[in-house]
Every structure is written in C-alpha cells, then in structure tokens.
Amino acid sequence: MIPDTLFQLCTTSAMAGWLVLLASPIAPTLADRVSGLLIPSLLAIVYAGLVMAFWTRAQGGFDSLANVMRLFTKPEIALAGWIHYLAFDLFVGAWEVRTARAEHIHFIIVFPCLLLTFLFGPAGYLAFVCLRAARAVTPLARSTSLRP
Amino acid sequence: MTVDILGMRQRSASASFVRELFGREPRYAGAALCLAALVAPTLVAMALDERTLLGVNVWLKPLRFEIALTVYLATLGWFAGWLPERVIATDWYRTYSACVVAAIAAEIIWIVGAAAFGTASHFNESSAMMAWTYRLMGGLAVLLTSSALVYGILILCHSNSRLDPAFRLSVGFGLVLTFFLTVAAAGYMANSGGQFVGGRSTVVPGATLMGWARDRGDLRVAHFFATHAMHFIPAFGFVASGVLSGLAARWAVIVFSALFVAFVGYTFGAALMGRPFLEVLP
Numbered sequence: 001m002i003p004d005t006l007f008q009l010c011t012t013s014a015m016a017g018w019l020v021l022l023a024s025p026i027a028p029t030l031a032d033r034v035s036g037l038l039i040p041s042l043l044a045i046v047y048a049g050l051v052m053a054f055w056t057r058a059q060g061g062f063d064s065l066a067n068v069m070r071l072f073t074k075p076e077i078a079l080a081g082w083i084h085y086l087a088f089d090l091f092v093g094a095w096e097v098r099t100a101r102a103e104h105i106h107f108i109i110v111f112p113c114l115l116l117t118f119l120f121g122p123a124g125y126l127a128f129v130c131l132r133a134a135r136a137v138t139p140l141a142r143s144t145s146l147r148p
Numbered sequence: 149m150t151v152d153i154l155g156m157r158q159r160s161a162s163a164s165f166v167r168e169l170f171g172r173e174p175r176y177a178g179a180a181l182c183l184a185a186l187v188a189p190t191l192v193a194m195a196l197d198e199r200t201l202l203g204v205n206v207w208l209k210p211l212r213f214e215i216a217l218t219v220y221l222a223t224l225g226w227f228a229g230w231l232p233e234r235v236i237a238t239d240w241y242r243t244y245s246a247c248v249v250a251a252i253a254a255e256i257i258w259i260v261g262a263a264a265f266g267t268a269s270h271f272n273e274s275s276a277m278m279a280w281t282y283r284l285m286g287g288l289a290v291l292l293t294s295s296a297l298v299y300g301i302l303i304l305c306h307s308n309s310r311l312d313p314a315f316r317l318s319v320g321f322g323l324v325l326t327f328f329l330t331v332a333a334a335g336y337m338a339n340s341g342g343q344f345v346g347g348r349s350t351v352v353p354g355a356t357l358m359g360w361a362r363d364r365g366d367l368r369v370a371h372f373f374a375t376h377a378m379h380f381i382p383a384f385g386f387v388a389s390g391v392l393s394g395l396a397a398r399w400a401v402i403v404f405s406a407l408f409v410a411f412v413g414y415t416f417g418a419a420l421m422g423r424p425f426l427e428v429l430p
Contacts, residue, residue: 006196049193049195052190052260052263052264053196053264054197
C-alpha cells in the first residue's frame with residue numbers, strides 16, 4: 001500500500017474519531033470506546049508497523065534538529081510521524097472529554113479546548129489544563145459551570 | 149463421583165478464557181498477550197515492506213514466531229492449572245518462569261530486530277556479533293522449551309491431581325516429548341547449518357500455509373510436529389479418556405505417543421533424505 005493511501009485512510013479514521021467525540025454529550029460510552037480506545041489503537045498498530053518496516057532504512061536520528069528533519073525526508077517515516085500526531089491528539093481529546101464529564105465541566109466549555117487539540121495538539125491540552133486549574137482555584141468558575 | 153477431565157473444578161471456572169488464563173499463570177498469560185499484540189503491527193509491516201529473504205517476506209518469520217510462542221505460552225498457562233498446589237507461589241518457580249519469559253522476550257527482539265534490518269536471525273554467520281547472538285539464542289531456546297519438560301514432569305508426578313488419569317498421562321507425555329523432540333530436531337537443524345536438505349536454487353518454493361519447502365527436505369516440518377506434541381497428544385488423550393475406560397484409555401495414550409514419536413522421526417528422516425513433506429500440500 002502506498003504511503004499516500006495510508007495517509008488518507010488514517011486521516012479519515014482520525015476525523016471520524018473526532019466527529020464521534022463531538023457527539024459525546026449524547027453518546028458518552030461510544031465516544032470513550034471509539035475515540036478514546038479503538039481508533040487510537042488502530043492508528044498505533046499502523047504506526048508500529050511503519051516503524052518496524054522502515055525505521056532501520058531511514059537516515060537521521062533524535063539527537064539534533066537537523067537529524068530529526070533528515071528522518072522525515074523518508075515518506076514512510078514522515079507518515080509514521082503524522083500518524084503519531086493523529087493518534088495522540090485524538091487520545092488527548094478523548095481524555096479531555098472524559099475528564100470534563102467526571103468533573104462536571106460542561107461540554108460547551110470544553111469544546112474550544114477540543115478544537116485547539118484537534119488543530120494544534122499541545123495547545124489544546126494546555127488550554128484544558130488551564131481550564132481545570134481555573135476551576136480548582138476560582139469558586140466563581142466552579143459555580144458557573146453548566147451541569148451536563 | 150464423576151471424573152473431572154479438564155480439571156476445571158480445581159479452580160472456579162471463569163467466564164473468560166483470558167481471565168482464567170491469568171488466574172492460572174499470570175506471568176505466562178501476560179507474556180502471551182504481549183506477543184499476541186505484536187501480531188497486528190507485524191501484519192502491517194508485512195503488508196508495507198517489500199523486502200524478502202529466501203524468497204519470502206522478511207516479516208513472515210517474526211509473524212510465525214509470535215503466533216507459535218503465543219500458543220506455547222497460552223498452552224503452558226492453561227496447563228499451569230494442573231500443576232501441584234502452590235508450585236506457582238514458590239520462589240524457584242517464580243525465578244524460573246521469569247527466566248523463561250525473559251528468554252522468549254530476547255528471542256522475539258532478536259527475530260523482529262533482524263527482520264527490521266532485512267537480515268537473517270537464525271544461521272546468520274555474517275559477523276561475529278550475529279554468530280554469537282545466534283548461539284546465545286540457541287541456548288535461550290532450550291531454556292524456554294525446558295518449561296514444557298518441567299511442566300510435564302510436575303503434572304506426571306502430581307499424584308493428587310483430580311484430572312482423569314489417562315488425560316493427565318497424555319498432557320505429561322505431550323509436554324515431555326515436546327521438550328526432547330524439539331531439542332533433537334532444532335538442535336540438529338542448528339548444527340547442520342540450515343533448515344533445508346537438497347535443492348540448489350536460492351528461492352525455495354514453499355507451501356502456502358506453513359511455508360515448508362516443496363522441492364527439497366525441510367527440517368522445520370519435524371520441528372513443528374515435535375513442538376506440537378503438547379497439543380496433539382493431549383488432544384488424543386482428551387478424546388480417549390472420554391470414550392475408553394481407565395486402563396484402555398491409558399494404553400491408548402501410550403500407543404498414540406509412541407506412534408507420534410515415530411511420525412516425528414519419519415518427517416525428520418524424510419527431510420534428511422531431501423524429500424519434501426506431503427507434496428500434495430497446497
């Protein structure tokens with residue numbers, strides 16, 4: 001299977017996972033299982049297979065920025081890197097939704113964090129951490145949380 | 149009193165096979181689960197990687213070892229329920245089983261690593277390091293196979309076992325024979341420097357399912373049946389203990405075991421003479 005086809009397949013799967021996550025207020029169990037477990041696991045399998053098959057033939061390494069950039073000059077390794085983003089971002093998104101539900105943070109408040117996580121991974125995670133911290137230290141923030 | 153053929157009543161039977169396996173031998177069950185989890189990425193690697201070794205995809209061998217060792221560990225884990233009471237909790241057993249699991253982990257890392265580099269693991273004498281690693285792995289292979297021997301002896305000597313006597317005999321014989329037949333077949337193969345006998349071409353046409361050579365002798369056939377004595381003989385013992393009375397069932401197990409050894413000997417001899425196993429195989 002050529003890398004382009006695999007790229008399309010994995011990106012579409014991740015998109016499906018995010019869509020299911022958006023439906024989590026009405027289908028929480030489905031979102032936990034599909035977006036938090038099933039799709040990240042499938043992406044992880046593809047990632048691991050790519051690394052097993054192509055890692056030893058890639059140039060570069062982790063020791064310098066130049067070497068990391070050289071690693072990604074091999075399409076299969078660049079694809080593995082992309083799938084790494086897809087899997088971990090979705091996993092973090094699902095964790096945010098699960099944590100918010102457990103802590104009675106309304107989905108509407110979590111939504112911007114999810115959007116950020118979807119687009120810029122760690123930035124969304126940071127936003128969610130800040131949201132939780134704000135709720136922990138500010139009684140006002142806690143009282144304004146909408147009950148799900 | 150009814151005879152408890154499978155010994156299920158020794159422990160409370162769990163609804164889930166995996167849960168039951170973890171209850172019987174958590175270390176082997178965990179290792180089997182890890183190996184089974186490796187199968188999926190290995191299949192992906194096989195689909196994506198175009199490199200071949202001896203005419204077959206480089207990932208076919210890791211795949212076979214992952215499946216074979218998963219089956220081996222899961223079987224031992226299941227048989228652990230028929231060991232004498234409290235053996236699993238003893239210090240010597242914990243140390244020994246940890247060594248077996250470590251040996252299996254080393255074998256798999258070696259085989260997967262070699263495939264990742266597109267090179268051979270077994271019979272690789274291309275460098276001093278690979279040659280010494282191959283010898284070390286041979287020793288570890290004996291260690292991991294010895295678990296069948298230890299289990300077999302413990303089960304055969306377990307006089308208070310609630311297993312049906314004929315079935316217990318078949319499990320014990322199967323395990324002990326797995327060790328001796330495997331070490332004999334694999335040991336010869338290792339010392340002879342290759343799995344094939346006869347044939348000159350570098351590309352070996354193999355059977356679809358098992359990959360056994362169809363144009364020459366293949367010592368892996370004997371290795372396969374030798375290692376699966378622990379499945380074939382207990383399977384026979386299970387049936388025999390169900391349909392025959394006590395003594396007859398035990399004799400049936402003994403005769404079947406002898407025939408099985410003869411069969412493994414036949415496959416080994418045929419390979420040594422350069423004859424492919426069952427040429428009609430797909």
